[in-house]
Amino acid sequence: MASRILGDDQTYDPWVNHALREIYNSYGHTVSTVAKAKSLNKFGRTINADSGVKTTVGRFQGTVVNETFVTTNIIDAIISSSASDTGVIRVEGHTIDTDGNLSFSVQDVTLTGQTTKLLGTPLARANRAYVKNGTFAAPASDLVGTVSVYDNTDGDNASGVPTTAAATKLLIVAGQNQSEKCATSISSVDYWMLKEIHIGIARSGGVAVNADFEIEIKELGGVWRPVGIESNLRTATNPFAAVALEPYIIVPPNTDIRMVVTTDANDTSASARMEGLLAVIE
Numbered sequence: 001m002a003s004r005i006l007g008d009d010q011t012y013d014p015w016v017n018h019a020l021r022e023i024y025n026s027y028g029h030t031v032s033t034v035a036k037a038k039s040l041n042k043f044g045r046t047i048n049a050d051s052g053v054k055t056t057v058g059r060f061q062g063t064v065v066n067e068t069f070v071t072t073n074i075i076d077a078i079i080s081s082s083a084s085d086t087g088v089i090r091v092e093g094h095t096i097d098t099d100g101n102l103s104f105s106v107q108d109v110t111l112t113g114q115t116t117k118l119l120g121t122p123l124a125r126a127n128r129a130y131v132k133n134g135t136f137a138a139p140a141s142d143l144v145g146t147v148s149v150y151d152n153t154d155g156d157n158a159s160g161v162p163t164t165a166a167a168t169k170l171l172i173v174a175g176q177n178q179s180e181k182c183a184t185s186i187s188s189v190d191y192w193m194l195k196e197i198h199i200g201i202a203r204s205g206g207v208a209v210n211a212d213f214e215i216e217i218k219e220l221g222g223v224w225r226p227v228g229i230e231s232n233l234r235t236a237t238n239p240f241a242a243v244a245l246e247p248y249i250i251v252p253p254n255t256d257i258r259m260v261v262t263t264d265a266n267d268t269s270a271s272a273r274m275e276g277l278l279a280v281i282e
Contacts, residue, residue, distance in 0.1 A: 016277070019193045019248045023279070027252060031191055031279035040192055042127075043273040044182030044259070049211070050266045057213075057259045057272040058181035059173050061148065062165035067183070069125075069218075069256065070151065072096065075169050076122035077152035078129075081160040082145025082174075083113035088132040089172070091149060094185050096124035100220045101188035102254050108132055114145075114160030116152055125185045125256070126170040130178040147172040182272040183258035186251050194249035194276040197259070200240040201233050202269040209235045211263040211270060220254040248276065 016033060023031050044058040048065065055065040073095050089109050094102040107120050126149045131141070148162050149170040156163035172179050186192050194215075201211045213231045216224045227249055231241055251257050259272040 015195075015246050015248050016193065019250060020279070022247070022250055023191055026250070029191070030282045032282055033193070033277050033279045035282065036190070036278045036280040038278045039276065040184070040278050041273065041275045042182050042184045042259075043271070044180040045269070045271040046261070047267070047269045049261050049263045049268040049270050051264050052262065054260050054262050055270075056181075056183055057261055057270055058183055059171045059179070060165070061162065061168040061171060064165050064168070066260075067169060067258075068166045071100075071124065073122040073124050074151045074153060075124065075126050075149060076119050077116050078109050078111065078119060078147060078149050079116050079157055079160050079162065080111050080113055080143065080145040080147045082143070083160070084144050085111045085113055085147065087111055087141055087143070089129055089147060090132040091119065091123075091126065091170075092128040093123040093149075093170075094125040094127070094187060095121065100254060102185055104187045104190075111147065114157070116155070116157065118152070119149075127181065127184045128179055129170050129172055131172075143172060143174060143177055146174045182274060183256070186253055186255045186257070188253045189281050190253060191279045191281070192251035192257070192276050193279060194245055194251060194257075194274060196242065196244050196275045197229070197231070198240075198242045198273040198275075199231055199233060199259075199261075200271045201235055201261075201263070202239070203235050204263075204265040204268045207265050209263055209265045209268050211261050211268065213259060213261050213270075213272060215249070215274070216258055216260055217251060218256045219252065224258075251276075253281070 049055040
């Protein structure tokens with residue numbers, strides 16, 4: 001077992017070796033990227049980052065800029081603002097048990113336009129949604145409206161838009177066919193080795209913008225805290241950046257992670273991407 005702790009299966013990447021050792025020394029877990037064999041890349045965009053307001057780089061409903069996280073499986077519905085949207089949406093997220101352990105879940109849901117459709121498996125986290133491809137589920141076509149994955153507790157919506165904005169946890173904006181949310185959660189059996197980030201900003205109404213990006217994590221029962229990676233962009237000089245994270249950032253099990261941005265101008269457009277490898281506990 002010692003050789004697996006040292007990462008002999010990953011000698012082509014010394015930083016993976018280092019991460020395997022760090023996970024064992026810090027958390028006591030032996031993990032493998034080979035057994036999981038899966039990368040995890042999260043990307044998102046916001047168009048309404050306001051001056052001095054910490055904003056998750058993602059699309060949310062109305063004036064919501066940061067998700068309100070829930071502790072039970074109450075994210076149970078999907079709906080579109082267009083009656084013509086009746087295709088199949090793949091929804092990825094996590095369920096949570098009574099001990100607070102997250103389990104990855106993926107499901108296909110057939111939209112029923114502006115009528116609420118309940119998810120087959122209610123979730124505690126909704127992290128990605130997109131139009132499903134392939135011949136086993138039809139039709140696969142461009143979305144006309146904005147699709148919301150949300151907590152249907154009050155059951156109210158107006159023309160396919162949930163009445164309570166904060167209850168919406170995931171959006172597919174009209175014309176995108178894919179959610180944009182640079183945030184995710186890690187299950188109780190996985191670690192995420194975060195390798196690289198890409199960030200960018202655009203001028204707000206022709207006005208130059210300064211922006212500070214930061215990665216934050218929240219472990220089970222904890223609070224949001226930065227992981228020590230902060231990048232500063234200026235539209236006048238460096239509006240885009242790619243940052244290699246060496247050593248890799250270790251995101252432990254049962255942890256939420258998000259990319260946030262704080263700007264000095266209202267209605268700023270910001271985008272971000274986080275890239276890494278998943279490793280499963282053996």
